[in-house]
Amino acid sequence: MAEGEWEQAPVRKKHLDRNSEGTDDRPLENGMDEEEPNFSDAEDFIDDVTDDELLGDLLKQKPSEAVGIDSVVVVDNIPQVGQERVSKLKNVIRKIFSKYGEIITNFIQKKMEKLKANVLKVSYPFLYSYGDIPDDWQPPEKQSFVDHCNLRWRRNDRHLKNTPSEGVLVEARKRWTETFVRWSPLGSFLATMHQKGIALWGGEKFVQIKRFAHPGVQLIDFSPCERYMVSFSPVLGVNEEPLAIIVWDTRTGYKKRAFHCETACQWPIFKWSPDGKFFARLSSDLLSIYETPSCGLLEKKSLKIPGIKDFGWSPSENILAYWTPEAKDSPARVTLLEIPSRKELRVKNLFNVGDCKMHWQTQGDYLCVKVDRVTKSKKVQSCNFEIFRIREKLFPVDSVELKEVFCFQQSFIELNVFSILYRRNKEKKQANSVFWSPTGQFVILAGLRKEHFMATDVEWDPSGRYVVTGVSWWSHKVDNAFWVWNFQGKLLQKCAREKFCQLLWRPRPKSLLDKEQVKEIKKNMKVYTKQFELKDRQNLTKASKEQIEKRQKMLTDFQSLQEYLEETFKGLKEERLHLRGGVDTDRFDSNFEELEDEEEVEFFLGEEITEIDEFEYE
Amino acid sequence: MSCMKPISLLGHERSITQIKYNREGDLLFSSAKDTSPTVWYSINGERLGTFDGHGGAVWCIDVNWDSTKVLTGAADSLCKLWDTQTGKELANFENGSAVRTCGFSFSGHDVMYSTDKTMGRSCEVLFFDTRDQSQLENNSPYMKITAPDSKVTSATWSNLDKELISGHDNGALCLWDLKTGSMVEEIMEHTKGVNDIQLNKTGQLFVTACKDSTSKLFNATTLEHLKTYKTDRPVNSAAISPLYDHEAMDVTTTSSRIGKFETKFFHMIFEEEFARFKGHFGPINSVAFHPDGKSCSTGGEDGFVKINYFDSQYFEFDFEV
Numbered sequence: 001m002a003e004g005e006w007e008q009a010p011v012r013k014k015h016l017d018r019n020s021e022g023t024d025d026r027p028l029e030n031g032m033d034e035e036e037p038n039f040s041d042a043e044d045f046i047d048d049v050t051d052d053e054l055l056g057d058l059l060k061q062k063p064s065e066a067v068g069i070d071s072v073v074v075v076d077n078i079p080q081v082g083q084e085r086v087s088k089l090k091n092v093i094r095k096i097f098s099k100y101g102e103i104i105t106n107f108i109q110k111k112m113e114k115l116k117a118n119v120l121k122v123s124y125p126f127l128y129s130y131g132d133i134p135d136d137w138q139p140p141e142k143q144s145f146v147d148h149c150n151l152r153w154r155r156n157d158r159h160l161k162n163t164p165s166e167g168v169l170v171e172a173r174k175r176w177t178e179t180f181v182r183w184s185p186l187g188s189f190l191a192t193m194h195q196k197g198i199a200l201w202g203g204e205k206f207v208q209i210k211r212f213a214h215p216g217v218q219l220i221d222f223s224p225c226e227r228y229m230v231s232f233s234p235v236l237g238v239n240e241e242p243l244a245i246i247v248w249d250t251r252t253g254y255k256k257r258a259f260h261c262e263t264a265c266q267w268p269i270f271k272w273s274p275d276g277k278f279f280a281r282l283s284s285d286l287l288s289i290y291e292t293p294s295c296g297l298l299e300k301k302s303l304k305i306p307g308i309k310d311f312g313w314s315p316s317e318n319i320l321a322y323w324t325p326e327a328k329d330s331p332a333r334v335t336l337l338e339i340p341s342r343k344e345l346r347v348k349n350l351f352n353v354g355d356c357k358m359h360w361q362t363q364g365d366y367l368c369v370k371v372d373r374v375t376k377s378k379k380v381q382s383c384n385f386e387i388f389r390i391r392e393k394l395f396p397v398d399s400v401e402l403k404e405v406f407c408f409q410q411s412f413i414e415l416n417v418f419s420i421l422y423r424r425n426k427e428k429k430q431a432n433s434v435f436w437s438p439t440g441q442f443v444i445l446a447g448l449r450k451e452h453f454m455a456t457d458v459e460w461d462p463s464g465r466y467v468v469t470g471v472s473w474w475s476h477k478v479d480n481a482f483w484v485w486n487f488q489g490k491l492l493q494k495c496a497r498e499k500f501c502q503l504l505w506r507p508r509p510k511s512l513l514d515k516e517q518v519k520e521i522k523k524n525m526k527v528y529t530k531q532f533e534l535k536d537r538q539n540l541t542k543a544s545k546e547q548i549e550k551r552q553k554m555l556t557d558f559q560s561l562q563e564y565l566e567e568t569f570k571g572l573k574e575e576r577l578h579l580r581g582g583v584d585t586d587r588f589d590s591n592f593e594e595l596e597d598e599e600e601v602e603f604f605l606g607e608e609i610t611e612i613d614e615f616e617y618e
Numbered sequence: 619m620s621c622m623k624p625i626s627l628l629g630h631e632r633s634i635t636q637i638k639y640n641r642e643g644d645l646l647f648s649s650a651k652d653t654s655p656t657v658w659y660s661i662n663g664e665r666l667g668t669f670d671g672h673g674g675a676v677w678c679i680d681v682n683w684d685s686t687k688v689l690t691g692a693a694d695s696l697c698k699l700w701d702t703q704t705g706k707e708l709a710n711f712e713n714g715s716a717v718r719t720c721g722f723s724f725s726g727h728d729v730m731y732s733t734d735k736t737m738g739r740s741c742e743v744l745f746f747d748t749r750d751q752s753q754l755e756n757n758s759p760y761m762k763i764t765a766p767d768s769k770v771t772s773a774t775w776s777n778l779d780k781e782l783i784s785g786h787d788n789g790a791l792c793l794w795d796l797k798t799g800s801m802v803e804e805i806m807e808h809t810k811g812v813n814d815i816q817l818n819k820t821g822q823l824f825v826t827a828c829k830d831s832t833s834k835l836f837n838a839t840t841l842e843h844l845k846t847y848k849t850d851r852p853v854n855s856a857a858i859s860p861l862y863d864h865e866a867m868d869v870t871t872t873s874s875r876i877g878k879f880e881t882k883f884f885h886m887i888f889e890e891e892f893a894r895f896k897g898h899f900g901p902i903n904s905v906a907f908h909p910d911g912k913s914c915s916t917g918g919e920d921g922f923v924k925i926n927y928f929d930s931q932y933f934e935f936d937f938e939v
Binding site: 479496498544547548551554555558561565568569572575576579580583585601602603604 | 659725
């Protein structure tokens with residue numbers, strides 16, 4: 001029977017079979033249709049309709065045994081026992097493993113004389129047996145190793161270039177990014193943003209390392225170790241699949257986990273622990289800590305902290321600090337929390353708190369909490385600095401009270417200095433921003449838009465020796481440029497670039513030297529200075545050599561044209577003389593001697609008025 | 619580079635539109651938006667006299683090679699020919715729209731000027747022979763070129779009176795054959811209006827000043843683009859130094875708009891800027907080299923003409939080659 005017909009009327013076939021025993025049926029069928037049909041099977045009827053034909057659609061949903069060995073537990077090295085005690089051993093093993101799920105089958109196999117393996121099958125979540133592996137199973141082919149070149153090649157080039165000559169173009173590409181760029185925290189990757197997602201570039205030649213598809217991506221952030229990247233896109237996803245925030249693995253390029261973005265929140269939404277093992281996110285009354293690489297919630301649940309306002313990771317250890325404001329009778333609190341143990345290391349109660357700002361010292365030795373004290377009428381009265389000593393027993397807290405604080409910026413210093421800027425600074429200078437140099441020795445009180453007219457950006461270089469002020473095209477449409485200054489405030493160069501948008505210094509990788517070695521170098525600074533100066537000079541001469549070669553080429557090219565022009569000029573001498581009535585005007589002074597007229601020209605040199613006292617001469 | 623203190627020539631009441639030296643460089647001619655084109659002694663800045671008769675802003679001025687005649691074109695739609703020595707008007711050419719550029723031919727016999735494109739009138743370049751009194755009296759040019767669609771903003775005679783080079787407000791540069799009055803070549807090297815065209819000493823190269831913030835060097839015979847000098851402002855005027863004609867010629871460009879009213883010096887071959895000076899309280903509209911190459915003058919929107927003598931550094935400076 002044709003398949004098409006079968007599909008149309010599966011029931012009819014059964015009906016026919018039933019009544020006519022499969023032979024010579026058509027006239028009969030017509031006649032019988034009028035009567036009450038007989039639904040019972042003939043006695044010798046054998047149902048040849050398979051389940052597939054009858055309820056294929058339902059069977060499709062029938063759970064099948066999973067392919068894989070996820071449900072198999074192999075217990076190795078179980079004790080060797082004699083035949084008589086095998087069943088006892090089995091019982092013990094069964095007892096241990098039945099805690100984790102229903103055991104389907106188990107068998108003990110004597111693999112070798114000594115080794116015995118006990119294979120258990122656990123019913124949940126999969127059913128599986130070894131028999132399902134196809135006989136012709138081949139191990140997966142080894143993927144060829146893709147060399148992404150040395151991402152840390154810059155470590156080989158330890159010599160910070162000292163020559164303040166023109167910047168050297170490393171790489172320029174058209175349409176490299178569609179919106180902006182970002183460096184990863186250690187400078188290994190350059191991230192470019194595109195309509196379809198993010199691309200990471202790295203290595204000496206800036207080859208593409210990975211691509212991450214995230215339509216409409218607007219913001220990105222890296223974990224401090226560069227292993228993970230978080231991206232945000234406001235494009236709404238279809239279905240329930242979250243798309244707003246995605247955590248990526250930068251090494252494999254895989255999406256680790258995606259999150260919804262329920263509420264408007266600050267970027268970066270996730271704060272990373274210094275080693276990149278944890279990342280945390282704040283939502284109302286909840287602190288969700290996730291662990292990597294699984295990207296699952298730590299201990300499967302968020303921390304419930306009523307009223308939690310802000311938190312921050314220590315830059316050196318997996319310690320969190322968070323604060324909660326006053327509520328009813330309970331005071332405001334700053335808490336230090338150890339992760340992953342969730343042990344509260346220190347709790348500090350505070351009163352009359354308006355706002356708290358937490359600042360970690362770069363080494364993680366201190367935590368400074370700036371507490372704005374308010375009166376009952378909510379007026380900011382004064383300001384306290386609570387300084388937690390992390391390295392000391394029981395985390396003692398020092399408290400400093402200050403009045404009239406204008407602006408507070410943490411200096412990123414290794415020394416134990418925090419800086420406080422008083423309001424009087426504001427009166428003296430029209431400073432509206434403070435920028436610390438990365439090494440913390442210098443601070444810019446930037447009256448933005450003053451020294452560098454209309455400056456919109458200030459960026460310190462990672463060594464703290466140079467600072468760049470820029471006028472971005474994003475803010476102003478004219479005079480886009482960036483100026484490079486040294487730390488002493490000397491203007492080194494002005495680089496005008498039409499439609500200049502963004503300038504970022506590439507972060508330098510961490511120093512490979514330990515403290516002792518740094519000390520050693522500082523001691524022998526004079527020796528190194530000489531070496532570096534020599535290198536600088538070599539670089540300088542090399543650069544100028546290239547420049548000179550370029551000029552020489554231009555010169556020779558142009559000279560051939562000039563020679564040709566000179567020849568033609570000579571050839572047209574007659575014509576020129578003819579046009580100017582025989583006067584040779586080829587040289588500027590060619591007919592000076594013919595000029596007979598003399599002209600007198602007066603020069604006004606100055607005026608001196610002397611008043612003469614008449615009486616003296618009398 | 620620091621120039622010695624410039625000589626300031628104050629005589630015009632409004633902004634300067636164009637300045638020109640005569641061939642010997644002893645006289646400096648200036649036109650301004652006031653109605654009195656002026657001639658000065660270039661050596662001390664003394665005002666020699668004015669050419670009075672225009673009734674509107676004077677856009678352009680030129681002097682012939684033997685300094686006997688002066689040509690001016692103005693917004694009152696008149697182009698006038700003057701006697702340099704007496705200041706008498708020799709001819710008055712009437713037109714339907716403002717005269718934008720004017721110039722004497724190499725021989726000094728012929729004059730050329732261009733008119734603006736306004737109120738249905740197309741832009742024209744007209745040619746007269748000053749030896750033919752009938753042409754001067756009857757206002758009848760011996761040739762007329764109509765610019766097709768864009769306005770002529772700058773023009774110069776070229777190739778010993780056989781050709782004309784015109785710069786247009788759409789950035790085009792055109793080469794015209796003056797025997798037939800037809801266009802030989804049109805190039806679009808610039809994207810915006812060409813403010814100025816000046817020939818080098820031999821008349822074989824010319825430099826343009828363009829609103830697109832560049833100045834470019836071309837071969838005058840072939841219109842071949844040779845060099846580009848980039849700035850960050852529209853360039854109002856550009857000139858080629860007559861002094862370093864063998865290897866290091868300089869192109870002077872001036873820029874206008876919000877600050878940066880500077881005269882910049884570029885090496886003609888290397889396209890590199892090596893010096894600049896300020897001196898005006900506003901845009902600089904015109905720049906000219908003294909024929910001896912030892913000084914240059916600028917005319918600014920502030921109404922001053924300044925004569926700048928180069929200091930020893932300028933002459934000693936040389937690019938490392």
